[in-house]
Amino acid sequence: MKEIINPDSASSIELNENKIHFQNEYQYNTYICSIPMDFASVPVHWHDEFEMIVIKKGRGYVTLNFQRYKVSSGDIVIVLPGMLHSIEGKQNSTMEYENILFSKHFLAFDADDVTQQKFIDPFFNGDIQIRHYLTPGHTLYREISDIVDLLDEKSDERDYAYQLFIKGGLIQIIYLLITHPPKVNETTQSDKHEEKLKSIIRYISTHYYEDISIEEIADFCHYSPSHFMKFFKIHTGMSFISYVNDFRVTEARAMLTSTNDSILEISQKCGFSNLSNFNRMFKRKYGITPRQVRS
Missing domain, CATH: 2.60.120.10 (Jelly Rolls)
Structure with a gap:
């Protein structure tokens, strides 16, 4: 439907x-x-x-x-x-x-x-x-x-x-x-980059509520911090910090409608240490505040 x-x-x-x-x-x-x-x-x-x-x-x-x-x-x-x-x-x-x-x-x-x-x-x-x-x-x-x-x-x-x-x-x-295949292979990038990015996204999905540093995720990828930041930006169009915060805010919105936890509790469970920052990022993404979601 x-x-x-x-x-x-x-x-x-x-x-x-x-x-x-x-x-x-x-x-x-x-x-x-x-x-x-x-x-x-x-x-x-x-x-x-x-x-x-x-x-x-x-x-x-x-x-x-x-x-x-x-x-x-x-x-x-x-x-x-x-x-x-x-x-x-x-x-x-x-x-x-x-x-x-x-x-x-x-x-x-x-x-x-x-x-x-x-x-x-x-x-x-x-x-x-x-x-x-x-x-x-x-x-x-x-x-x-x-x-x-x-x-x-x-x-x-x-x-x-x-x-x-x-x-x-x-x-x-x-x-x-x-029965109507392309004349040439449409996949032009290496599988190595694809698997590397998938491993990064998997890591974020299981650690987003933690304070993930650039050094930590770069070490996970066996990259230097500078090389990691360049790699991530090129292949996602976002900085690592922006991507993690976007992921956190999305998870928070789901929790706002599926749990009775307070807004403060949800922000903390999603990795935000500052409620004001959480509210600001949430409104930037959705155009409304967390409180308005529940009103």
Whole structure:
């Protein structure tokens, strides 16, 4: 079912692979998101689900494994499980996009099925080269865009057996992608950098409530502090401190709506030693104060 994203409950769904995208066994969901109204940007992250980003309005940028795509209304971006990606709007403008997410288990066949072995598993594992960026002028675009529209329609209607229709539509999209591969490999950056950045994000997700120094995280990466700061800035577009604070604020918003802890307790649990700093950073990201979230 398509829904407008609510920062009170969903703004943190994509910060790392441990977040929950689905509320039940039906592992398919869509969201409409708006930058900067819902959040200023989506920092670099990854997760285990397949994701399609469909630009509805405006312009911005989507980065996949260090490759930055300039996107505008109508464009479709394909994100495979495990791919590092981030989303940002164009400066001084708004961008609205639809997130379509589903688990690879949603389309699983029997393990011995030739379809599973020859196509589904290799597709989700990234072993089959596909196009990750589709514009309205591309050969595949109209077919995939029409399928997406039908999936949205069925998700909204939720009529009898709509789940079968959605599964069938997703299989069609995968078929189109794997039978129309790019002429060249779209992945241009090394896997070494990708894995290094993933290890950093994993570290942040399990230590964000601590006072993480540049020296500590640089030592974790076996980099000098100066080399680490340069590496992180180049590959995320943010300083390390800014990224950690953004992560903390996002976690705090989720806690504000899911716990009865006081605002002070939440700020401390998320790594802020100063309540005023927490309130200021929170309002900068969401445009409202923590107290207003609960009012």
